[in-house]
Amino acid sequence: MAARPLALSRSTLDRAAEHRLDEAWLLSTWSHPGTRVLVISNGRARVVDTQDGRTELVLLSSFEAPEGDRYFLGVEGQGPDATAYFAVAAESLPGRLDGEAREAGLREVGAQLGDRDAGLLVHAVALENWHRSHRYCSRCGHPTAQAAAGHVRRCTACAHEHYPRTDPAVIMLITDDQDRALLGRQAIWPEGRYSTLAGFVEPGESLEQAVAREVHEEAGVVVADCRYVASQPWPFPCSLMLGFLGRAEAANGGTAIQVDGEELSEARWFTREELRAGMEAGTVLPPSGISIARRLVELWYGEPLPEAARW
CATH class of the missing domain: 3.90.79.10 (Nucleoside Triphosphate Pyrophosphohydrolase)
Known part of the structure; x- marks a missing residue:
């Protein structure tokens, strides 16, 4: 039987980890009008079902995105035509003016999403889960703060760095x-x-x-x-x-x-x-x-x- 990608192992993005500590680049890229943002809340996001039978994530511009923890997910494409993607972990999902979007999680739509969207949602869900459960330092017990564009948590007291758990x-x-x-x-x-x-x-x-x-x-x-x-x-x-x-x-x-x-x-x-x-x-x-x-x-x-x- 011919091999095909596993549903949750698909992605089209370059995670571009070299930019995670570049605060100037992150700020500039976040403000770019072409940047797209996935809003996630408790493992769920807004999706829309297209007329040709596909399911797609609802992606916003950074100017439309709500407040929340911000994670850099990567870039797609090269040079000036590249698109950067972020996730925002919000308290709740924003509404959709056209009324067509619905709320869904990976278990429901993971297999229906395209390669790009599957990779975005898996990455964002994993980071949100980790940040939610690692608020305190396992060494000294003090609060930790997000760093490296969402891929590190650093203790505010002892400065120990904690990385996403797998x-x-x-x-x-x-x-x-x-x-x-x-x-x-x-x-x-x-x-x-x-x-x-x-x-x-x-x-x-x-x-x-x-x-x-x-x-x-x-x-x-x-x-x-x-x-x-x-x-x-x-x-x-x-x-x-x-x-x-x-x-x-x-x-x-x-x-x-x-x-x-x-x-x-x-x-x-x-x-x-x-x-x-x-x-x-x-x-x-x-x-x-x-x-x-x-x-x-x-x-x-x-x-x-x-x-x-x-x-």
């Missing part, structure tokens, strides 16, 4: 000696929702070790080997999902399922025919289209999952 998490599609896929479900998910297994990488642990540990802890299955596929940011609030395909150990009961009852309420091996039949009957719901889990399932399945199964 938590690595492995997500894996494991198959057995019959080429069946291991999928599980959490009790809090909608009825019939199944997905790949996943978990956070622990300190002092390799990615491969994390894959084996998480699968065994959650489902009792022993992983014989695995290979890296791709990664995708997952700013809910600050993860980086690292996708793997793996194979279960066939000998000595290595494929026997025993769920932990905490992370998973149920897990089972699916053949392609069983997954297809379940989706067609509506008794099995696959992972979301913005998740790397869906791509892993499709790599095993051999083709994109049916449109009717999307949500």
